[in-house]
Amino acid sequence: MTAFIYTFGATGRVSLNALYALSRVCVLMVETINWTLVQPFRGRGLRMKAVVFNLVEYGVNSLPIVGLICFLIGAIMAMQSAYQLARFGATQYIANLVGVASMRELAPLMTAILLTGRSGSAIAAEIGTMKVAEEIDALEVMGLNPTKFLIVPKFLAMLIAIPCLTILATFIMILGGYMLSVFALGVDSDLYLNNTARALQMKDFATGFTKSVFFAVVICWVGVYRGFQVEGGAEGVGKMTTSSVVTSIFLIILVDLVFTALFFF
């Protein structure tokens, strides 16, 4: 009986906490969307300079690492598929496999996970540090809305950067597979390119692109939410930064599953 009561209580507590977190995230979403889409048209302005600044940080500065890793993954995928396909003498189909897997799944996922580690954590740390140093309070006392000032530029920059990076990452990943197949496995170059072009459909692009947009939303909101959760000092910032990465990767995989399932049918 006590075990039942204990389980019952624990379940309740966990659900309540989850509901509370959900309600906070919803408030955050409504505020962000309000200050991104509604308030700018009421003359409240948008901090374009900050958007561009963040765009450079999230997009341009991430390109080398995203590019490098996606190139390598493309090559790895080509090798792994060759391992199986060579047995049937079907190495020319590496192109189809690498192309479809990159565009539908791996390029968006890798980009999102890299950006979580690189920029999602940075968002959480920045907002957390500002909260600890009373800078968020200072903004409010000055009559400046923290949502408009801090969140919206990051949100917009993320929303532009990640889909763009994903498209580039897809090409680089396919390039990685191409280089390995043509130069190491001896697949004919024209054949590889033709097969890639024939394998890829608009639907594949739509899957990858839609996913990347939602990944951007997840990374930004998790970072912001965790940042605002910071209490105490430097320790709190570290804890919430780590937690932002873990939560974000979990949610990315979850969103990935949902959209893969949706586009499957």
Added chain:
Amino acid sequence: MNDTSEHIIEVRDLVVKYGDRTVLDGLNFQIRRGETFVILGGSGCGKSTLLRNLVGLMRPYSGEILFNGRDITTMTDDERIEVRKRVGMCFQGSALFNSMSLADNVALPLREHTRLASSTIDIQTKIKLALVGLSGFEEYLPAEISGGMKKRAGLARAMAMDPEIIFYDEPSAGLDPIVAAGLDMLIRKMQSTFNLTSVVVTHEMASVRLIADTVCMLNAGRIVGTGKIDELERSKDPFIQQFFERRPDEESDTRDDYIRSLMGIDLPGNAT
């Protein structure tokens, strides 16, 4: 808006709670226009909480806070922004934006709230920084200057919109006596030059004697005395006397009390 009334801020029956714990318990006081009003009290007596309520960073459990006759606790967000343009605040840790130069920190509220030309804003910024003795430091980042200078820069930023009232949270905390005295003089200067109302939260007696027109003494969430500093010094209230004489709490624990507190039990003959 009744801007000429004698009192710029009026607090009525203010109650603030954290969860079930009552931090401020029914405060009533007024702050006159142009005076330096010091909120004095020991650590943990709720004075920072009071300040956060006065600037609207927290909402009280009950009670009213009137700014120029209007209750800020029931205002809409837009109305509150209008009030905040007329209020400045100096934070304990100065709370300068670390990614921006001092000039950008000071210019920020002007850029966001006014439509002044950028050349005008530049001049305004230089004037405010000069006012606090930081001419020539416009392009420094907050990390590159000392603690005292940060507080001065924080004051310059608070002054940016030419407010009617400035709140200071522990202005001399963490500063050496000379720098702290300099800051006190600055608070005094702002008040006399611009007829600015200043609300200072502190526990530094030396600085209170220097700057205070009115002192409001808090203990355990209640006001134990309000008045001029010499009036309070003559007060018979045991807490005020203890505070002014800088006497530690008497160690009332007897040996039995001590054992009881360690073991968490009632000893015979010591029933409480």
